[in-house]
Amino acid sequence: MAIINLSINFVVMMIITYSLGFRPGLSGVAYAFFVVLIVFFMVYGISLFLSIVMVKVRDLTHIIDLLFQLLFWGSAVFFSIDDIHGTTGDVIRLNPLAILIDAARKGFVLGQISHVNEIMFISIGVVVLVFLGQIYFNKKIKRVAEFF
Numbered sequence: 617m618a619i620i621n622l623s624i625n626f627v628v629m630m631i632i633t634y635s636l637g638f639r640p641g642l643s644g645v646a647y648a649f650f651v652v653l654i655v656f657f658m659v660y661g662i663s664l665f666l667s668i669v670m671v672k673v674r675d676l677t678h679i680i681d682l683l684f685q686l687l688f689w690g691s692a693v694f695f696s697i698d699d700i701h702g703t704t705g706d707v708i709r710l711n712p713l714a715i716l717i718d719a720a721r722k723g724f725v726l727g728q729i730s731h732v733n734e735i736m737f738i739s740i741g742v743v744v745l746v747f748l749g750q751i752y753f754n755k756k757i758k759r760v761a762e763f764f
Contacts, residue, residue, distance in 0.1 A: 619656065644727035651720040651735065655713070658742045664749030668756045687711070692718040712738045 633640065670676055692714040700708055708714050715738065719731040 622652070622656075640724050641727035643729065644723040644725075647723035647729050648720040651716050651723065654735070654739055654742055655716050657746055658712070658716075658738075661742060661745035661749040664746070664753040668753060668760065671760050687713060690714065692721070696721070712741070 666680065670680070690708060690711050690713075692708070697705065697708055697714050697718045712734075715731050715734045719735055722728040722730045
């Protein structure tokens with residue numbers, strides 16, 4: 617359902633940007649789409665682990681909600697990571713979601729393909745995360761009914 621919502625919002629956003637005169641380049645849009653695809657698989661990999669763990673540890677829901685709020689405010693949704701310098705900037709650059717959001721923004725708005733090394737490193741990590749998540753999920757799913 618979320619991917620359908622993302623697709624509909626993307627089409628609406630493209631219609632609005634074209635009607636306002638903003639013409640993003642094809643390479644930038646393709647790069648932004650690639651980054652969004654990486655985020656999609658990252659969330660999928662994390663959810664493979666959390667779907668089993670959340671059944672076992674029900675109170676973990678509150679902690680995860682807090683962590684997602686911190687992750688949201690620590691990502692580059694409202695600011696560019698290039699604008700923050702010093703120790704704070706270094707800490708924010710450790711957040712892979714901040715790198716991905718900044719790369720998607722630069723790709724879509726400016727048409728720049730940025731953070732290539734970081735994106736490739738994150739992509740490899742996401743592939744490993746999904747692979748290990750699949751193994752963990754398939755191994756533990758048979759025992760989930762024991763915790764109800």
